[in-house]
Amino acid sequence: MRTILDLHLHSKYSRATSPQMQVDTLDLWARKKGINILATGDFTHPQYLRELKDKLIEDGSGLLHLKVVFRDSVPTTYNLLPTSFVLSGEIACIYKDKGQTRRLHLCVLAPDFATVDKINATLNKYGCNLKSDGRPIIGLSAKMLAEVCFEANENTLVIPAHAWTPWFAIFGSKSGYDSIEECYEELTPRIYAIETGLSSDPAMNWRLSQLDNITLLSNSDAHSPLNIGREANVFDMAERTYDEMAGIIKSKDKKKFLYTVEFYPQEGRYHVNGHAKCKFSCSPQDSKKKYQNICPVCKKELTLGVEHRVDDLADRALGFKPANAVPYRSLVPLHEIVAECLQQGKATKRAQALYEKMLAQKTEFAILLDLTREEIAAISNDLVAEAITRVREGNIVVKPGYDGEYGMVKVFNDAEIKKWIPKQRKLI
Numbered sequence: 001m002r003t004i005l006d007l008h009l010h011s012k013y014s015r016a017t018s019p020q021m022q023v024d025t026l027d028l029w030a031r032k033k034g035i036n037i038l039a040t041g042d043f044t045h046p047q048y049l050r051e052l053k054d055k056l057i058e059d060g061s062g063l064l065h066l067k068v069v070f071r072d073s074v075p076t077t078y079n080l081l082p083t084s085f086v087l088s089g090e091i092a093c094i095y096k097d098k099g100q101t102r103r104l105h106l107c108v109l110a111p112d113f114a115t116v117d118k119i120n121a122t123l124n125k126y127g128c129n130l131k132s133d134g135r136p137i138i139g140l141s142a143k144m145l146a147e148v149c150f151e152a153n154e155n156t157l158v159i160p161a162h163a164w165t166p167w168f169a170i171f172g173s174k175s176g177y178d179s180i181e182e183c184y185e186e187l188t189p190r191i192y193a194i195e196t197g198l199s200s201d202p203a204m205n206w207r208l209s210q211l212d213n214i215t216l217l218s219n220s221d222a223h224s225p226l227n228i229g230r231e232a233n234v235f236d237m238a239e240r241t242y243d244e245m246a247g248i249i250k251s252k253d254k255k256k257f258l259y260t261v262e263f264y265p266q267e268g269r270y271h272v273n274g275h276a277k278c279k280f281s282c283s284p285q286d287s288k289k290k291y292q293n294i295c296p297v298c299k300k301e302l303t304l305g306v307e308h309r310v311d312d313l314a315d316r317a318l319g320f321k322p323a324n325a326v327p328y329r330s331l332v333p334l335h336e337i338v339a340e341c342l343q344q345g346k347a348t349k350r351a352q353a354l355y356e357k358m359l360a361q362k363t364e365f366a367i368l369l370d371l372t373r374e375e376i377a378a379i380s381n382d383l384v385a386e387a388i389t390r391v392r393e394g395n396i397v398v399k400p401g402y403d404g405e406y407g408m409v410k411v412f413n414d415a416e417i418k419k420w421i422p423k424q425r426k427l428i
């Protein structure tokens with residue numbers, strides 16, 4: 001059965017995270033969105049872990065479910081199956097290695113509370129302050145952390161998070177490494193996957209032959225319920241157990257790993273090279289060849305984006321696709337599509353009302369992935385149906401972000417949307 005998994009998010013105990021990020025709300029939102037297996041986030045945090053133990057039950061599958069008493073009363077039309085949770089955490093390792101300061105974020109997935117307790121106990125023994133934040137900062141190396149996790153349980157999965165972000169990632173330009181081997185040495189064969197993160201998509205990663213046998217996962221890293229599933233993995237699973245999930249990640253089995261759901265990476269703030277104050281941006285290729293990485297406006301060095309870093313480490317041209325690559329589908333979150341169609345802010349009452357009206361009838365993933373144009377129009381309007389059709393075809397307007405400026409992803413250009421607005425008023 002098709003199974004949608006989002007394996008990285010944060011609880012309310014992490015910095016800059018919504019107070020709603022707790023398992024009862026997450027269960028509700030996963031059902032609205034159509035996510036089947038969702039990360040708990042933050043299992044290293046003592047208070048959150050207590051809540052997890054209180055509210056979730058282990059059923060022996062390696063996954064957990066919310067106890068019925070904590071389940072929000074949800075209209076029956078929402079996805080009826082309860083959400084399966086997987087115990088997850090993200091840990092920031094800051095340490096010196098090979099003469100440089102390294103800053104890496106690592107996701108850890110564990111099959112049971114006993115494993116989590118062991119990992120946390122060892123980290124406490126090493127003097128790590130797990131109470132400080134839902135995503136704690138520890139002084140162990142990425143490799144030592146992996147050792148701690150595998151010692152607690154050999155079925156634990158350690159996954160370098162958002163692999164390309166400049167500051168906190170395994171391939172980050174500021175404090176990462178040039179290869180998985182350089183970081184994990186003899187433990188490298190036990191690192192089966194990396195998370196491509198919001199700022200890169202699989203096609204960018206396909207340019208590195210060193211990643212051919214690595215599974216590319218996509219997760220939301222959400223800090224609020226609305227954002228869960230903005231990136232996700234779609235598996236074909238028979239049983240929905242932890243072992244089956246881990247097996248698919250380890251084997252990169254294309255028959256079972258159907259595709260990932262991706263954000264447009266151009267929306268990120270550091271996608272291409274540029275200078276915000278000079279209003280100049282360019283591709284890494286142009287930056288190297290035409291401009292020698294110097295801003296043509298102010299003549300200072302350009303801020304280099306994620307694409308540039310990929311280009312530096314890549315040994316293949318843009319457009320190369322390895323034989324065993326898992327495909328992907330680029331989507332735009334439904335609440336963003338709805339807001340654009342209404343020409344309203346995402347948080348406005350009108351945008352939220354239409355979004356919720358749609359979710360009361362079908363899950364977000366069913367709407368974005370499965371429904372026909374006519375079926376979408378029947379639960380919204382013609383413009384939203386047109387917008388989703390265009391998103392599916394990749395027929396949208398994208399302007400990449402650079403030097404801290406967010407990129408822009410829109411379905412319609414300004415002239416088109418003006419034509420639609422008068423027609424649409426009658427429809428809502």
Ligand SMILES: [Zn+2]
Pocket residue numbers: 090105161162168
């Ligand atoms: Zn992170």
Ligand SMILES: [Zn+2]
Pocket residue numbers: 275277278280295296297298299300
């Ligand atoms: Zn400049």
